Amino acid sequence: MVVIGGGIIGLSCADELLRAGHDVVVCDPAPASGATHAAAGMLAPAGEAWFGEGARLRLGLDSLERWPGFAAGLEQRSGIDVDLRSTGNLLIGMDRDDLAEVFRCCALLEGSGVQAESLDRDELWRREPGLSSRAAGGAWLPRDRHVDPRRVASALLAVLGDRVVPHRATPVAGGVALEDGRVLPADVVVLATGARGLASVRPVRGEVIRVRTRDAPSHMVRARVHGQPVYVVPRSSGEVVVGATEEEHPGHAAPTVGGVARLLDAARQLLPGLDTAELVDVVARDRPGTPDNGPLLGVVHSPGPETRIVAGGHYRGVVLLAPVTAAVVRALVEGSPPPDIADPFRPDRFERTTACS
Template identity: 45%
Template sequence: MSGKRTEHVVVIGGGVIGLSVAWRAASAGHRVQVVDPEPASGASFVAGGMLAPIAEAWPGEEELLELGSASLERWPAFADELSRASGLPSGLRREGTLVVGVDSADRALLDDLADYLARRGRTVTRLSGREARRREPSLGPAVRGGLDVPGDLAVDNRQALAALRAAATAAGVEFVAARAEAVRAGAVELEGSTVDCDVAVIAAGAHSGELHPALRGRIRPVKGEILRLRARSTALPPPSRTVRGPVHGRPVYLVPRDDGGLVLGATQHEVGFDTAVTVGGVRDLIADAEQVLPGIAEYELVEVRAGLRPSTDDNLPVLGWLEPGVLAATAHHRGGFLLAPVTADAVLALLRGGEPDALVKAADPSRWGGQQWTS
């Protein structure tokens, strides 16, 4: 593909990454098809929609922090462009994030995170429990401290997916309601038929590992259970910011929605492709969330679902050529929405025969020791 224009692109997967790539590629003049039996579903439909590279930073994952931070910087322009292209709201929320803890061990974790971020040149504001409640009055008395992370944003995942599908359709993307079984240079194999193409882009989430030999055994599903709540008229309103914790060492997050809704998540279990919601998972999420926001006991429980995060051993996505004619843009773990802008930009650069931003190279599949393809 190097040095010449890619005419026909087939994207396998219609989640946030696949739709972002398809929309941007079609807008750039490529003929684009998306292969997915149910676009805008799967893990993207279940997601909390946090855009939080700072709050989710972890020692040893510096490359992911840099990649996520670069993508977050692109989100406001990405959201504005998406709204114009689709005629729909992008779902971007700019209120920021509070990270809170309820015991001394949680406070120690927050101190460690703040110290680590300071060493990486990123500052957050440490808060006492009282200061945290001034920012979000619905926080309960169990909250003993926190961090204010105003730059970490959020997006209403379902609004964003609707806008991405509308923008892709307006740009001329064709949707093929079928399940891909294998991908090779020049072709995507479906049940009983084949779709020919110049370049195939694998963006099939947790199922990506089934589609190409270079991904086999590299991508695993991590199950996450999520609840959707809605404030009743007699209950305290949800927080304006995303609120997340450790709660007695367990991660929990609460992400507000415009309609009085609140997304509560998420468990993490490595149980293969099981998407059944468990009683224990729901119990633990509610118990931990009530420590942070006691008022949710009066909320309506609207929906209970589980999704499958596509994960790698180093938590970095897979972004680059698997062989000439086959690109991977997958395995974004918790960061599908966060990394959508930088992923779409990288794929466009590769389709043009160029190189993506240098920070994307950490996600190249050649990190596993194989050949680094350039086209």
């Protein structure tokens, strides 16, 4: 079988299938260089929760619980520490309007049975002394985690080895065609092509900044700073990841002056210690978005004898949803029932919605 796409989703699916005893190859001209390379690695379904996305929250919570076992097994097999950290998530509102949005999120979480503890200014500063004294308040989400996606990708590439083929591939009847003209026969083709190449998936641009500082926060922080969303994620290496821009426009994914300026301004207001941080890296990549912000997980039509499975459209959950996506793909390959929580994310759901309207 062949997996097209060597981001964290495609690599995780291939690893799961290989460990289950299947013969698998991954095709990608530049593995782990897309959204995986830019991702902050927030395993934060609670922090990402929003109204009307209950199914996505449940899928994320399921995958979150799979992450410790997934990371431990990967570390053991690869020898690479993926920097999985369980320090929770601080949601911050800089002013009253920002804080109102935080509390709306908390009310939603409480209705879904997810723990969210409201914090006043003093409680916030006790947890994270580097926060600005102007922060209005916030909340604590203890179950959220974060991980370093670049290390995860390195570990997956290490365990998959020469099963990762650095070629662009296109699905054809009976397998995939490589850009050099060769055809690889396959009984199963998994489409994990990221932001391009899948029906109902569109690119959503995101910019990410990496800095190095001695004043790094000890927690993952998500905030609204006078309406501007921003997140700050510390790494064990001393780096800090700053991000949150979302823009929809065509063309090559490149950082913009305006996007970077907004991120830096919001991050510095939130954590004044970042003012003296050393700028390390600025990147932009396209997230794979769908009309309802949920992934596409399931079997799709194939013109040939092979089974085609889509594993794409993960949007902001590219890293978070890797373990549960791998489990769904394995179940589909082996003819077992996928987890029930994956049912709302069948690839044909948008076609069915159009037909019923």
